[in-house]
Amino acid sequence: QKEVEQDPGPLSVPEGAIVSLNCTYSNSAFQYFMWYRQYSRKGPELLMYTYSSGNKEDGRFTAQVDKSSKYISLFIRDSQPSDSATYLCAISSLGRLYFGRGTQLTVWP
Amino acid sequence: EPEVTQTPSHQVTQMGQEVILRCVPISNHLYFYWYRQILGQKVEFLVSFYNNEISEKSEIFDDQFSVERPDGSNFTLKIRSTKLEDSAMYFCASRPDQTYEQYFGPGTRLTVT
Numbered sequence: 608q609k610e611v612e613q614d615p616g617p618l619s620v621p622e623g624a625i626v627s628l629n630c631t632y633s634n635s636a637f638q639y640f641m642w643y644r645q646y647s648r649k650g651p652e653l654l655m656y657t658y659s660s661g662n663k664e665d666g667r668f669t670a671q672v673d674k675s676s677k678y679i680s681l682f683i684r685d686s687q688p689s690d691s692a693t694y695l696c697a698i699s700s701l702g703r704l705y706f707g708r709g710t711q712l713t714v715w716p
Numbered sequence: 717e718p719e720v721t722q723t724p725s726h727q728v729t730q731m732g733q734e735v736i737l738r739c740v741p742i743s744n745h746l747y748f749y750w751y752r753q754i755l756g757q758k759v760e761f762l763v764s765f766y767n768n769e770i771s772e773k774s775e776i777f778d779d780q781f782s783v784e785r786p787d788g789s790n791f792t793l794k795i796r797s798t799k800l801e802d803s804a805m806y807f808c809a810s811r812p813d814q815t816y817e818q819y820f821g822p823g824t825r826l827t828v829t
Contacts, residue, residue, distance in 0.1 A: 637780045639816040639817075641818075648825065649823065650720075650807050650821050650822045650823045651822040653817055653818070653819060653820070658816070664818075668813070697759075697818075701816070702747075702772050703764060703772055704749075704751075706759040708757075709758075
């Protein structure tokens with residue numbers, strides 16, 4: 608079942624670039640949207656959580672949700688080499704999370 | 717900052733053996749989850765647990781799997797008779813009552829030989 612689609616990349620950008628990561632989903636019942644960062648062989652680390660359409664900002668990170676298009680995005684401003692990781696979108700109705708495949712990001716100095 | 721912990725970090729077992737993976741969720745959280753991630757694949761939901769019972773399980777979570785909260789702090793996943801295809805990272809997650817964001821532990825890497 609392709610509940611959540613995410614381009615796996617890899618994505619390689621220079622330090623300071625703006626990064627855009629995206630996911631689409633199929634089920635309009637999904638209400639809760641999360642972005643996780645995962646380093647190799649580690650657990651997903653929650654970055655952003657939102658439940659409404661529009662933008663939510665936290666430091667250099669902005670999460671954007673468009674429920675009408677079933678499209679979510681994560682923007683990273685002024686990207687740093689320490690941002691190099693795999694970014695996972697995760698979407699939920701009331702319980703289980705449905706994850707995208709993850710986008711592997713490398714920020715080079 | 718409170719976090720989910722998991723033990724062991726790596727478990728190697730032979731096919732057909734039983735394994736128990738352990739998790740300590742964040743202390744005031746009420747909902748608990750197990751997910752797994754086969755190398756190179758998506759993180760997949762296994763089971764959710766609330767109020768001492770399973771609230772939802774996936775098609776992966778068959779009779780070989782069971783979960784338990786044996787005391788007020790631990791949450792365990794048991795695989796009765798491991799298969800080669802059970803080799804994966806297993807993640808425990810928990811969430812509080814009023815919101816839906818889930819916090820993950822560092823994972824247990826299970827290798828079945």
